Amino acid sequence: MKAMILCAGRGSRLRPLTDTVPKALVPVHGQPLVVHHLKALARAGIREVVINTGWLGAQFEPMLGSGKAFGLRIEWSHEGWPALETGGGIARALPLLGEQEFLVINGDIHVGGLDWKRLARMHLPGNDLAHVVLVPNPPHNLKGDFGFVASRVVDAGPSYTFSGISILHPALFEGAPAGSFKLAPLLRKAAARGQVTAELFNGRWSDVGTPERLAHLEKQRG
DSSP states (O other): OOEEEEEOOOOGGGTTGGGTSOGGGSEETTEEHHHHHHHHHHHTTOOEEEEEEOTTGGGHHHHHTTSGGGTOEEEEEEOOSSOOHHHHHHHHHHHHHOSSOEEEEETTEEEESOOHHHHHHOOOOTTOOEEEEEEOOOGGGTTOSEEEETTEEESSSOEEEEEEEEEEOGGGGTTOOSSSOOSHHHHHHHHHTTOEEEEEOOSEEEEOOSHHHHHHHHHSOO
């Protein structure tokens, strides 16, 4: 399975830090957020990764190169600025991702204890178009994002927060608009057709979206 790390965003809430550093290159526990992901993917057995860039995108390739240092091969999808949002960025990178399902990770999250190997081996059954990893709602998103019942994303039921980790099939993007658009509406449409599975992750997860969350994460271990 190939993987994609979404690194194109502006990170406005992390300013002034992200005025000069892309948010996925913000250091946590001594290394950039995106490096944590690359190492986890390599340990999981993934060997091919696509990274999209936007804001301050020229900083990524000199730092990460071809991916050889991580045991990976990195391909780049440079969007320039303004970037194409989550959905548009993935859609643009589809020629690099192939015809099978692929793993997607938001570049501005930090995760501890997730079974990446299991996700890297997962295949979407039947006509399913996506599998999403959900987490308990953090204080900044108490309403959650997706209902979740019996391993399926549904309109009703308890609502949980989208972790920014998913497995997607290229067919999810058939008929999607050109240019910039978000991923969540595509997931909701597919879920309404019964084509999105989900799991709940109760381990360590942080959306590194503000200086306060970054400072809290730095105080934690692992």
